[in-house]
Amino acid sequence: MCPIRLAIPEAHVPSRVQSLDLAAMGAETSEDADLLRAHVAGDPHAFERLYDRYDRRCFLYIRRLLGQARGDAAEDLHQETWISISRNAGGFDPNRASFRAWMYTAARNKVWDHFRRQKVAILTSVQDSAAIMVADPAPTPLEAVESRELALKIVAAVEALPLAQRETFVMFAQAGLSLEEISNITGAGVETIKSRLRYARTALRQALTTERSAHA
């Protein structure tokens, strides 16, 4: 299996996605709580700042959980999530959870409510078991994404993951949440989260390797 080296134009990669600064995240967390307090106190710009900080991560999380076919629903659920955050801002307790975890919990509840309304079966355990059967191919050094076409394939591969794995992978890889935070949000154990993450990566590598082989 040949390794794949992908090149990406520098202009397409914002600097902030090159690495995640965990120290900065801690500062962000306390600042999030301050912004939410300011919003409750009536500061009209505090919520805007908070929104600008997290809207994209929140939207992508909802969008990937729903899948491309339900993009309109993602818009609605995203809006409902932020309205819910605004309504319940007074009840946010920074000592119990970070704003990020709180926000993802709200978003997750919206998505799950949507699934319930749409009668979407969430077969977490079965899908996790199925993922164990996926063989782990050789690591694929995907260091950059070379084109929009490949980006679409990666996103499609993510959306093809079982829901529990997809959710875990998006929260970890895209939102930058820790395993403990994901565990708190989803209610699953940390070891379960680790397993889901591992299975998700394995399945993604396999899917992308297959894709590459088909075009080679």
Add this chain to the structure above:
Amino acid sequence: MPEHRDPIDRAYTQAEELLDDSNSRAARRSRILGAVAQEPLAHTAPNLSSHRRPAWRRGDWLAAASIAGLGVFLATRVYQSAPQPLRTMPTPPPFAPAASEPARTSLPPAAAKTISRAGRAPTLKSAAPAPLAAIPPSLDIRPVASPPMPAPMAARAFPAEASPPPSQQVIVTAERRASPPAAGKSEFTGGTQDDSLGALGSALMAKKPAPPPPAAPLLGSEADAGSPSVQAGNLRAASAGGRLSEIETLLALGVPVDAPDVDGETALMKSIRADEPAAAALLLRHGARLDQRNRAGMSARQMATAVGDPALERAVGLKP
């Protein structure tokens, strides 16, 4: 131990960056912030735990459950005109003794109504309520099974139902004039407690020590040869008791599945009130109507929802 980021994680992050649509994002931003600005801010909103759904908190559930329970309780207490559990007793003989009929009809309708209402309120007995005081002292009161409908109306609803068994009627006699108040009270209390049990009563009544009623066999006796209304009563009793073989036999004999009693209650309603999913399913298979309403205006479907048993709701098709 922190989980290290994988190259596939970075590839996905970069893919999302590439696919980012700034135009739709800006439109989304203005729409959402505009909607949030129009929202009244809840400064004293309850705490939103990270483990709890933001839309429904425990207090909300409790409040909703309390309101629903109170509504069902009030509906049971106010809109039912007769004690339900007593009609689930073993089937009476087909014809009531003629002696009780004149005595019962000799009671003025207003007094009979008063007695019936007092019979459904256990707390009124010890307090010597006004309705009871209005009854002449020579009257003796026993639990009633059927409401004190005027005879023509009862006959219209279901003719034979107007003649309940002697053990369950309001009987006005002179022979018990001298009976001690305590005895009368305890007998009376038995009827009211059964009534206050509401929907649970049907299932529990079968286990209670029944007062003397002659337990006439349901099938293969003179009861079979009686009027269809008696067999319909048998069907309702069997439905409340969950006796499937009896239900099937009676239906095979041609007993109408939706024959109502004087309260407009069908066999299906009886089985639902008694939480007998198998009986309810069997009746539905024989064409029982879920939307037929009793005299209080309540349908079997609403009763099934009020009982809240998932197995029952599945049996009647409210849940898949």
